[in-house]
Amino acid sequence: MDEVELKRILWRSRRGLLELDLQLERFVAEVLPTLSDTELALYGDVLLLPDQDFLAYVNGASACPDARLEPMIERIRAAQR
Amino acid sequence: MSVPVRKFDAVIVGAGGAGLRAALQLSEAGLKTAVLSKVFPTRSHTVAAQGGVSASLGNSEPDHWHWHMYDTVKGSDWLGDQDAIEFMCREAPNVVVELEHFGMPFDRNADGSIYQRPFGGHMSNFGEKPVRRACAAADRTGHAMLHALYQRNVRANTQFFVEWMALDLVRDEQGNVQGVVAMEMETSEVYVFQAKATLFATGGAGRIFASSTNAFINTGDGLGMAARAGIPLEDMEFWQFHPTGVAGAGVLITEGVRGEGGILRNSAGERFMERYAPNAKDLASRDVVSRAMVTEINEGRGCGPNKDHVLLDITHLDPEVIKSKLPGIREISIKFANVDPIKAPIPVVPTCHYQMGGIPTNYKGEVIVDEKPVTGFYAAGEVACASVHGANRLGTNSLLDLLVFGKSSGNSMIDFIKTAPKDLPVLAMADVERSLARVERLNQQSNGTQVNDARAAMQATMQKHCGVFRFKDMLAEGVAKILEVEKMVKTIEIADKSKTFNTARLEALELENLIEVAKATMISADARTESRGAHVRDDAEDTPERPNGRDDANWLKHTLWHRDGNQLKYKPVTMKPLSVDTIALKTRSY
Numbered sequence: 001m002d003e004v005e006l007k008r009i010l011w012r013s014r015r016g017l018l019e020l021d022l023q024l025e026r027f028v029a030e031v032l033p034t035l036s037d038t039e040l041a042l043y044g045d046v047l048l049l050p051d052q053d054f055l056a057y058v059n060g061a062s063a064c065p066d067a068r069l070e071p072m073i074e075r076i077r078a079a080q081r
Numbered sequence: 082m083s084v085p086v087r088k089f090d091a092v093i094v095g096a097g098g099a100g101l102r103a104a105l106q107l108s109e110a111g112l113k114t115a116v117l118s119k120v121f122p123t124r125s126h127t128v129a130a131q132g133g134v135s136a137s138l139g140n141s142e143p144d145h146w147h148w149h150m151y152d153t154v155k156g157s158d159w160l161g162d163q164d165a166i167e168f169m170c171r172e173a174p175n176v177v178v179e180l181e182h183f184g185m186p187f188d189r190n191a192d193g194s195i196y197q198r199p200f201g202g203h204m205s206n207f208g209e210k211p212v213r214r215a216c217a218a219a220d221r222t223g224h225a226m227l228h229a230l231y232q233r234n235v236r237a238n239t240q241f242f243v244e245w246m247a248l249d250l251v252r253d254e255q256g257n258v259q260g261v262v263a264m265e266m267e268t269s270e271v272y273v274f275q276a277k278a279t280l281f282a283t284g285g286a287g288r289i290f291a292s293s294t295n296a297f298i299n300t301g302d303g304l305g306m307a308a309r310a311g312i313p314l315e316d317m318e319f320w321q322f323h324p325t326g327v328a329g330a331g332v333l334i335t336e337g338v339r340g341e342g343g344i345l346r347n348s349a350g351e352r353f354m355e356r357y358a359p360n361a362k363d364l365a366s367r368d369v370v371s372r373a374m375v376t377e378i379n380e381g382r383g384c385g386p387n388k389d390h391v392l393l394d395i396t397h398l399d400p401e402v403i404k405s406k407l408p409g410i411r412e413i414s415i416k417f418a419n420v421d422p423i424k425a426p427i428p429v430v431p432t433c434h435y436q437m438g439g440i441p442t443n444y445k446g447e448v449i450v451d452e453k454p455v456t457g458f459y460a461a462g463e464v465a466c467a468s469v470h471g472a473n474r475l476g477t478n479s480l481l482d483l484l485v486f487g488k489s490s491g492n493s494m495i496d497f498i499k500t501a502p503k504d505l506p507v508l509a510m511a512d513v514e515r516s517l518a519r520v521e522r523l524n525q526q527s528n529g530t531q532v533n534d535a536r537a538a539m540q541a542t543m544q545k546h547c548g549v550f551r552f553k554d555m556l557a558e559g560v561a562k563i564l565e566v567e568k569m570v571k572t573i574e575i576a577d578k579s580k581t582f583n584t585a586r587l588e589a590l591e592l593e594n595l596i597e598v599a600k601a602t603m604i605s606a607d608a609r610t611e612s613r614g615a616h617v618r619d620d621a622e623d624t625p626e627r628p629n630g631r632d633d634a635n636w637l638k639h640t641l642w643h644r645d646g647n648q649l650k651y652k653p654v655t656m657k658p659l660s661v662d663t664i665a666l667k668t669r670s671y
Contacts, residue, residue: 004267007582011244011266014120014297016128021297022330022417051128052224059412080416 001037009040012047020055027079042072084262084513085272088505089115089240090498092260092276094247094303097125098223098483099462099490100282101230102176103446106491108237112498115274116234117245117263119298119587123227126284126296127483130223133215134180134480135203136173140194141213144205146170147661149214151207153478154664157471158614158631160316160639162655163663165444165467169478169485176484177216185229186218202475202671215477222480242274246587247302249516250279250310250458253509258458260508261306262516266587269580271517275508277501278457278494280446281307282487285436285463286598287320291389291537291544292432293331294323303464305594307440308601310512312450312458313641313650315466316438317598318606318616321474322549324371326432328390330417334429338393338410339363341402345374346392346426347382353391368617371431375550378430385428389545392426431549435474437615438605439466441641446490452652459494461486468639471654472614523589529574532589539566539592539599547603553620556607563596563603570596601642608649611636614669628668637666 010032013024035043046054046069057064057073064070091107093100096118107114118125137144149170154161181187181195188196197213205212218225234241244266251259251273260275286301287293304314325334339345344363347353357373358365365373374391383389395403400423403411407422414420414427440448440460444467447454462483469482546559570592575585612621612630621630638651656663 004581007584008244008267011582011584011587012120016120016124016126016296016298018129018294018296018330019332022332050224050228051124052221 001040005044006040009044009047012044015051015054017051017055020051020058023058023076023080027076031075031079039072042069045069046072046076084517085270086508087115087272087274089113089274089276091115091278091280091494092117092274093280093282094261095125095282095284095462095464096122096241097127097282097284097462098226098230098480099487100280101227101234102484102487103280103282103461103491103494104239105230105234105237106488107494108234108239110495112495113240115240115242115276117242117247117261117274119244119246121243122231122241123224125227126299127223127227127480129296130480131220132200133198133217133222133477134177134226134484135200135214135475135477136177136216136481137170137214138174138177138195138197138216140190141197142205144212144214146173148205148207148212149173149203150658150661151664152202152204153469153475154471155208155667155669156202156473156475156478157469158473158669159633159637159666160319160468160471160613160654162468163658164655165469167658167661168444168489169467169469169481172485172489173481176481176488180226180229180484183229183233186225187216188218200476203477226480246590247283247306248520248590249512250306251275251509251512252310253506256311257456259506262513264520266582269583269586271520273508273513275505277498277505278459280459280461280490280494281440281464282460282462283464286595287433287436289539289543289595289599289602290320290433290548291540292326292328292430294326294333294432294434295331300591300595301464301598302591302594303460304439304601305597307460308597308644311645312440312448312455313643314438314598314601315441316468316472316605316640317601317642318609318640319437319470319472319614320433320602321435321437321615322371322431323434324367324374324431324549325393325429327413327417328385328428328430331432332413332417333432334393334410334413334427336367338395338407341406342395342398344394344397345370345429346394347377348384348388349382351382353377353382371549372617374431375548379552379555390428390430393429394426395422396424396426430544435479436463437466437468437470437472437474439464441639442467442486442490444486444489445493446486447493457497459490461490472616519593520590523573523575523586524578526572526574529572530569532573532575532585532592535566535569535573536592536595538569539563539596542566543599543602547606549617551606551616551618553618556603559603560607563599567596567600597644600644600647604647605640605642605649609636609640631669633666
């Protein structure tokens with residue numbers, strides 16, 4: 001993935017909800033650099049979720065209806081443990 | 082140096098509730114309106130507001146805007162301006178119904194009217210008994226509001242500049258506002274957005290504190306820009322805190338945990354609330370608990386390597402009770418404190434939530450300096466101080482503030498733009514050049530301070546010296562310390578000097594805004610030697626003349642902090658409403 005896209009994704013990991021900022025902080029620092037281009041693109045799609053839905057999926061309060069995104073949400077969840 | 086200039090009728094900085102509401106007014110009036118935002122509009126911090134928006138619709142039981150006004154004045158501990166408060170409470174039903182027509186999915190009664198629920202501090206008949214006044218969209222009121230307003234703006238052809246950061250205000254030699262200097266994140270290119278009218282709707286600066294519920298984007302950019310442009314900041318000593326946020330993270334632990342039997346302990350393991358509130362103990366009121374926690378920390382009985390928090394202990398509860406009754410709290414604690422509360426206590430600390438002060442405005446959203454509007458400059462929402470929240474904000478009045486003052490500032494801008502000359506004036510370059518120099522210093526700085534170090538020093542200083550409960554000596558020390566931190570900020574450097582989405586540069590620019598707010602807060606708090614609303618000091622004694630330490634004879638006035646020389650000036654509180662009688666001073670008790 002090109003440099004611009006990667007850095008754009010980094011900035012877009014800043015959210016409107018503190019809980020998401022905190023959960024993405026560790027993921028971005030530790031996991032993001034290890035992702036393949038395909039995985040990065042998938043994470044880019046996850047970042048398009050509305051904050052309240054995104055948080056509910058990461059917290060496991062509700063299931064993500066898009067099965068394609070679910071593995072990436074699981075990785076974000078795992079980074080926090 | 083030549084800078085590209087883009088020209089509009091109106092430029093709005095910030096795309097949360099207030100910015101979007103104002104933009105809608107302007108775009109629907111056919112004016113060419115630009116909205117700049119660091120993040121996609123629907124990811125503004127307004128998205129975090131859950132409680133609701135208040136309006137005396139009276140859908141469930143009798144209610145009246147005059148009662149709402151009384152609750153707001155009382156909540157403000159009489160520091161709120163009664164003209165602005167009357168305006169807000171009278172307008173509330175209109176702006177809420179308008180929002181409903183914009184497609185806001187409010188919860189509804191069986192008859193189709195907006196459902197209203199009770200909320201702390203909402204009373205009928207001038208404080209007599211609770212009334213249902215809060216309108217909500219499940220627990221996503223702010224989220225739904227942003228979506229409704231954003232969609233409507235797209236339809237009205239508002240031009241969004243997403244992932245742009247405003248850097249500085251542009252004023253001409255007479256002080257008239259001409260627009261802003263802004264940076265496109267993708268390229269780090271700097272532009273001027275010139276406009277007949279400029280609105281700041283940039284939100285609050287809760288990130289000045291080590292423990293804050295605010296998202297990382299809440300860096301007080303509008304406040305920093307205003308201060309650098311010579312605009313004073315009003316009542317910055319007033320911040321709303323919650324007693325128990327997870328230390329180091331800021332995520333709130335609900336007060337229900339203490340209701341289930343949670344116990345606060347200091348470094349010796351002592352249940353210290355027994356000393357401060359022998360009867361209520363851990364169930365004492367918010368301010369009593371906050372005050373006790375801070376006293377324990379200040380007297381050296383805090384926990385952790387920095388002795389900067391206390392512990393909330395539920396290890397004595399049956400693990401099954403924790404799992405069934407407090408599953409969310411357990412998850413928050415595991416995630417953000419790395420502690421399973423079944424096995425070990427949760428580190429907690431009083432946590433900043435909301436900024437009552439801001440850029441001084443009137444109820445029309447016009448920025449007011451020396452009793453006169455600053456030509457072409459407007460502010461609305463948490464960045465502004467109208468002042469409707471005074472010394473403390475009534476719950477659900479923050480979303481109402483966004484709607485009412487977003488709309489009124491939009492209307493004021495329309496009136497002003499209509500009378501302004503058709504052609505924009507010649508752009509004054511002095512502020513533009515100062516802004517470019519600020520960016521250039523960052524690019525050139527070496528052997529300076531790391532951004533993270535300076536920010537951490539600022540946040541620790543604010544938390545320790547100017548938190549939820551304040552001590553005379555600590556405040557005086559805090560002033561000296563924050564001025565030292567300011568020196569660090571003046572030499573912050575970034576290792577990464579690349580152009581595209583350079584997060585390090587953006588964070589450095591944000592810190593230069595935060596430090597202005599931190600200084601304003603510390604210096605204003607040090608000077609105000611009374612307790613009022615959310616500003617509570619140990620040396621403001623509770624006497625018959627000064628109940629709860631509130632000193633109306635000397636301190637019934639607004640603080641105005643000026644960046645130049647850190648001067649403080651004061652202006653009177655507007656006690657006269659627009660159409661009704663003054664709500665007379667009374668002791669504030671609930």
